[in-house]
Amino acid sequence: MTDAVLDLGNVSVTYSGVARAVADVSLTVRPGEVVGLIGESGSGKSTLAHSILGLLPPGAAVSGDHMRLAGTDILTASARDIAALRGPAAAMVFQNPMATFSPLHTIGSQLTDFLWRDRASSRRDKRLRIIEALAEAGISDPQARFDAYPFELSGGMLQRVSIAAALLMKPALLIADEPTTALDVTMEAQILHLMRQLRARTGVAVLMISHQLGVIAEICDRVAVMYAGRIVEQGKVEAIFADPQHPYTRALLACELSLVESGATRLPVIDWQEAGRASEQDGVDTPARPASLGDAA
Template identity: 45%
Template sequence: MAELNNKSLLNVNDFEVSFFTYAGEVKAVRGVTYELKHGEVMGIVGESGSGKSVSSYGLMGIIPDPGKIIGGSITFDGKDITTMPEKEMAQIRGKDVSMIFQDPMTSLNPVYTVGNQIDESLRKHTDLNKQQREERIIELFKLVGINQPEKRMHQYPHEFSGGMRQRVMIAMALACNPKLLIADEPTTALDVTIQAQIIELMKELKDKINMSIIFITHDLGVVSEICDKVAVMYAGNIVESGSIDDIFYDPKHPYTWGLLKSIPKLNAEEHERLIPIEGTPVDLINPPQGCAFAPRCEHAMKICLTKKPPLCHVGENHDSLCWLNVKEEFDKESGK
């Protein structure tokens, strides 16, 4: 496995994004903070609408209208990309930071061959001539496991299966050897066999070129396969973060407990029902005054409804945004 470089590649600090709609301000990302080192893989998990994808679009500088960055900073490789001019950002996007989008069929242009679409990125970000670019595309296709690359590069997206289109998207994202790869639910629409192949492929590529990966998903099972650490998002906040072992074996936030209970287990009793998280996600136009998860939390206390919980350090590099952790610490100190 590639050695992790202790220097930070990415620092996201108190990052906030809002969408200004006719109905009001949707506070989609509400103060996200995390760090990513060279060669590290971080999983971002949570329900749909928790802010996972929007926070990653900020890293690429592609937040769609009517969205705006309203606070915080993102420092990538020593540069603040939230204040960077678009011309300079365009040089980083696709070269140093690449993204595999959720749905390859809508992300690939149906009227251009897949080779042409990868070639566009190579023309923009490298000095390779036409023959060298063609050789690079063939090399990328072999790297991601696409057979007959010389023939396949001249085909259109509709001529590929779902798993193969996803491999094309990965090849496109890797074309310029990025330092950071953002994978937004890259295995959601795939069957389990292809899913396992894609995860194995990403693990191999990470080690080969020592790139960092942010893996966005709602599937904790997938996260356990590839990630070094996990950030659990709910209602635009990271409510818990830690190593794989911290999150799976010593979770400290009720929302994380709920996510883990909803995963099917191989050793479960026959006909054992999964336990869903009751209730619905909060309205981010009018988020609650206190903890956003309190209305759905069976452990909620009075303070949870009125005051936002502080970030508690519950272990080495393990943090949780929950009043229960404050109570637990208080009970320890008072000898209860």
């Protein structure tokens, strides 16, 4: 699959002391496609995202058959080439918008820094582009926000700014790691609406990481379900929701329904032995429990 924006073939990631945090993951994201990555806490979603952008901490090791981002194989590229992909090939929106920005500098100066590669444009041109991007991200009074400090904006507003910042670099792939988890429900709906609009306008491909099936259903074309470092199931969102094959996916769907009733927003950790028993009854193949989860169950 050469025209994919992201093409992962059997990718694994280990941290020192953790047996594979990501294990044999194969996943593609095509131009303009929105792919969801869902799974419980600790299943390896952020690790996978960070490996794509070369953001893993020292000591983490990535291996696999191939890991192509916008045509470059990250597994064989130099650190310098990987750094050059950050921005034009892929940009990331993080869970906590407060942590994305330095509290010491204005929004405008930080977004100008995002455009450091563009040496041909003047500061004035960059300012105009940034103000336009802020307006497109639904920020009211963007001129004034340009000169504001992060603490002067609400969490939802700041998340709009980080989406604007990511898209300023015109990436082929936007990776959003739980972009709405830190926000209230109203803000969450607004951010998802914004992402849908921006996707339609810019054609950017998105890898959307979430705990919440509702978020995935809202915005994604396809979804991959991660469990203990592996993708246990992937396919079209409607197909997976209508007829989940893997016991973990079934447990996830059952959980979400009970959460809707109880008003909670986070998925509990699924009991592995329960999932295993369910799979025996259903005759579905369950992957071996990896050592990285410890022996807590």
